[in-house]
Every structure is written in C-alpha cells, then in structure tokens.
Amino acid sequence: MGVFKSADKSADYNCLASEVVCCAVFSMGFSVFSLAHLRLLMKKFVLTIAGADPSGGAGIQRDLKTFEDFGLNGLSVITALTAQNQKRVKDVFPVPARFVVKQIETLVDEYCIEVVKLGILATGDIVLALARLFKKAKFKKIVIDPVFVSSSGYPLLDKKGIILLKDQLLPFATIVTPNLDEAAILSSMKNVSSLEEMKEAAIKIKKLGPKFVLVKGGHLKTVNSEQLTVNGKKAVDILYDGKRFKTFSAPRINKDIHGTGCILSSAIAAGMAKGMNVENAVREAKVYTTRIINPHTKDFGVGVNRETI
Ligand code: PLP
Numbered sequence: 001m002g003v004f005k006s007a008d009k010s011a012d013y014n015c016l017a018s019e020v021v022c023c024a025v026f027s028m029g030f031s032v033f034s035l036a037h038l039r040l041l042m043k044k045f046v047l048t049i050a051g052a053d054p055s056g057g058a059g060i061q062r063d064l065k066t067f068e069d070f071g072l073n074g075l076s077v078i079t080a081l082t083a084q085n086q087k088r089v090k091d092v093f094p095v096p097a098r099f100v101v102k103q104i105e106t107l108v109d110e111y112c113i114e115v116v117k118l119g120i121l122a123t124g125d126i127v128l129a130l131a132r133l134f135k136k137a138k139f140k141k142i143v144i145d146p147v148f149v150s151s152s153g154y155p156l157l158d159k160k161g162i163i164l165l166k167d168q169l170l171p172f173a174t175i176v177t178p179n180l181d182e183a184a185i186l187s188s189m190k191n192v193s194s195l196e197e198m199k200e201a202a203i204k205i206k207k208l209g210p211k212f213v214l215v216k217g218g219h220l221k222t223v224n225s226e227q228l229t230v231n232g233k234k235a236v237d238i239l240y241d242g243k244r245f246k247t248f249s250a251p252r253i254n255k256d257i258h259g260t261g262c263i264l265s266s267a268i269a270a271g272m273a274k275g276m277n278v279e280n281a282v283r284e285a286k287v288y289t290t291r292i293i294n295p296h297t298k299d300f301g302v303g304v305n306r307e308t309i
Pocket of ligand 1: 050051052053058059060082084089119120147149150151152257258259260261262
C-alpha cells in the first residue's frame with residue numbers, strides 16, 4: 001500500500017495510525033502482532049536521503065554512523081552512487097527520481113519517521129519528485145544540507161536542481177545548512193565572506209521559506225570580532241529564525257575535512273529526532289562534529305574514515 005496514493009494518507013497519519021494500533025493491540029490483548037512488529041511501530045526513526053560515499057567519510061555511510069552515535073535507528077534512501085576516494089569525487093551516477101520516491105514510500109509504509117535529512121540530490125528530477133512527495137507526506141522535521149559541489153570541485157546537483165531546490169524544496173525545510181559558497185548561491189549574493197555577509201545571506205535565504213537558516217562559516221578567512229576569535233582560530237556559524245541571530249563558535253580545524261557538512265547536518269537531524277529544539281540540536285551537533293574531526297580530542301575519528309581526516 002503506497003501512502004502517497006491519496007492526499008490524506010500522510011506520513012503523520014501513518015505514525016498516528018501506528019500508535020493507535022499499538023494501543024488497541026495492547027489493551028485488547030491481541031496476539032496477532034508479534035512483539036518485534038509492535039516494537040517497530042513504536043520506535044521513532046530518522047531518515048537520510050542522500051548520496052552514497054564508498055570511502056565512508058561523507059553521505060549515507062557517514063550519516064548512519066552519526067545516527068548510531070546518537071543512539072538512533074537510521075534509515076537511508078540513496079539518491080546517487082558516487083565513485084570517490086579520500087581525495088576526490090570521480091563520477092556520480094544518479095538514481096532515477098521515481099525509484100528514489102519508491103524507496104521512501106516503501107519505508108513510510110512501515111516506519112514512523114521523526115526527522116528527514118537531505119544531502120546530495122544530484123538532479124532536478126529528484127528535487128522535483130521530493131517536493132511533490134513532501135506535499136503529501138507531511139514529515140514533521142526536515143533538515144536540508146544543500147550540497148552543490150564537492151570540496152574537490154565536482155558538481156553534485158545540476159543547475160535545474162539548484163533552482164528547484166530554492167523554489168520548491170526550501171519551503172519544507174525546518175532548517176537549511178549552507179556553507180559560504182552555498183549561501184552565496186541560495187541568496188544570489190556575489191560573495192559571502194564576512195560575518196555581516198553571512199547575516200545578510202541568512203535573511204535572504206529565510207525568505208525562501210525554511211524555518212531556520214544556519215550559515216556555516218568554517219571557511220571564513222578572518223572573523224573580525226574579538227569575542228569570537230581565539231588567535232583567529234574559530235569556526236563561526238550563524239543561526240537565524242527570522243527574528244534573531246544566534247552565533248555558535250568552535251575551535252577551527254585548519255584542514256579541509258571531507259564530509260564535515262554531512263556530519264553536522266546529520267547530527268542536527270539526530271538531535272531533533274531526540275526531541276531537542278533546533279537551537280539545542282545545532283549546539284549539540286557542533287560539539288559532536290568538533291569532537292569527531294578534532295585530532296586533539298579523544299573521540300577523534302570515531303566512526304569516520306581516519307585516512308580521510
Ligand atoms: N559524497 C557524498 C556522498 C556526499 O554526501 C558529499 C557531501 O554531502 C560529498 C561527497 C562531498 O563532501 P565534501 O564536500 O566534504 O568532499
């Protein structure tokens with residue numbers, strides 16, 4: 001049974017129905033359902049819809065490790081296969097949009113999905129299919145990591161996809177997490193290269209419809225604020241909810257680390273799935289990401305391909 005065949009059969013409805021069924025089964029003492037099935041109905045899941053990274057440092061593989069670190073049950077839908085190693089992406093092979101949708105529908109039929117996280121979407125067709133699906137399957141919380149180009153320079157979303165993501169997908173986002181280059185593209189600004197420009201970009205991106213915008217300043221050359229700078233080595237992110245800015249800073253790791261964006265956005269999704277509000281989820285995700293990528297902490301490389309770092 002596809003839950004998207006009629007408009008009122010939404011993911012919300014599916015979760016609610018599961019809970020009602022559970023209560024009924026418990027109170028009436030039916031033995032129709034196995035205990036395992038009941039447990040499945042009652043668990044909350046977090047779903048990543050993203051690309052596969054065979055080297056394990058980014059994408060689906062990294063997201064699932066993050067969910068596990070947060071003690072959560074991760075589900076994954078693959079949008080694209082990539083041929084890549086620790087140094088670069090060599091090729092991307094997108095999954096047909098209809099099959100991406102089929103994977104999601106099949107999961108929603110069985111699982112109660114609390115939070116969805118989006119990574120590589122590869123094509124405009126996939127973006128459009130997801131926008132149509134989100135209209136029917138009303139997922140409560142959606143984290144969008146707008147992945148456009150790999151750090152090695154390989155395009156990970158086509159031009160049509162970027163336009164459609166701005167117009168059709170961002171209105172569904174609970175939070176969108178662009179880095180400086182992605183923020184410039186989303187806000188149609190020439191450059192985002194200072195804290196002031198990060199704020200300006202956040203205001204512009206907020207108008208596209210997400211509830212929260214997190215502009216990641218990890219690639220900022222300088223931060224002109226004594227408060228935020230320790231020997232010029234802080235990674236500063238700005239969260240904007242349409243009313244106020246909240247600044248998060250963490251020690252800056254002076255290396256371009258493959259997969260950092262995936263770690264942060266999947267950790268935000270995990271925090272939200274555990275019931276944190278967006279601000280707290282971002283704070284915890286920042287702490288987690290710093291711990292994982294900082295060679296001076298004891299958890300360095302936990303669940304990450306160490307060679308990648
Ligand atoms: N490959 C996959 C599957 C990804 O999801 C991502 C980022 O989201 C990348 C590659 C790019 O990672 P980076 O820009 O850190 O190299």
